[in-house]
Amino acid sequence: MDQPSNQAIIIQQGHWTPLESTRFFHATDGAAADFPTVVKLKADEEFLHVSFVCEKDTYVEQNFYVEHNQPLYNQEVFEVFIAPGTADPDQYLELEINPNNAIWVGQISNPSRGDQSGISAEMVEPSNSKILHSAKKGKKSWSGTLSIPWTLISAEKATQYRINFYRIVSTQSQTQKDWKCNVDNCAFLCWNSTMSGKKPAFHRPRRFGLLTILEK
Known part of the structure; x- marks a missing residue:
């Protein structure tokens, strides 16, 4: 199963809405990945709320970054990239959270x-960003929430955004705390695959999906 050509989600302000599928897709070729990822979105006047559950994570305890704005992307993370409007953006917000x-x-x-x-x-100092966040480890899984202020995304709130969600999953046990993910030890997954070829890449905004927000 390969990814649909263009992912999109429509949400109504004030209501939680899940992504249609729990399947994410490999960044390289768009093939479906066997790592269920449950994502739900809700919009209100101040925030875009993102709730997620990363399932089938055998090595969730082997993540060692604990400080904000460390290079979290070297190990397991859940990520959101977002920009206002419908055009392919050349500027956007990147937000990552890890199991810690x-x-x-x-x-x-x-x-x-x-x-x-x-x-x-x-870089944005997390304490100044007004982002609300939480993460919790489970048995071979982890989950969390992100509440992203609209003012951090753009000066004016929009009704449509380009957005993508990503997940890095460790696929083998690590013995060193400073281990780094690569194509041999991790899966690089996307809601809307970036179709980056042999090397995984997330920073391909032409491949962002579309988020539409309906007012109450």
């Missing part, structure tokens, strides 16, 4: 939209 409830926040500049190098990040 550490977060990474950056405003990304990607002038080539992933076609070339030149991606840069302006």
Whole structure:
């Protein structure tokens, strides 16, 4: 099973809405992954709320980053990339959370939209971001919530956004606390696959899905 060509979700303000499928897809080729990921969204006046459950995570205890804005993406994370409007964005918010409830926040500049190098990040101090977050480890799973202020995403609230969700899953046991994910020891998964070829890549905003928010 390969990913549908364009993922989209419509939510009504004030109501939790799940993504249609719990399947995420490999970043490289869009093939369905066997790591169920349950994501629900809710919008209110102040926040975009994201609830997630990352299932089938055998090695969830082997994540060792505990401080905010460390390179969390070197181990297991759940990520949200989002920008206002419907065009392919060259600037967007990147937000990561790991099983230890550490977060990474950056405003990304990607002038080539992933076609070339030149991606840069302006880090956001989590304590100033007003993001609300939680994470909890389970038995071979972990879950969490993110409440993202609209003001952090853009100056004005929109009704449509380009968005993608990602998950890095460890696929083998690690003996060193400073281990780093790669194609041999992790799966790189997307809600809307970035179709990046041999090397996994998340920063391909032309492949972001579409979020539409209906007012009450």
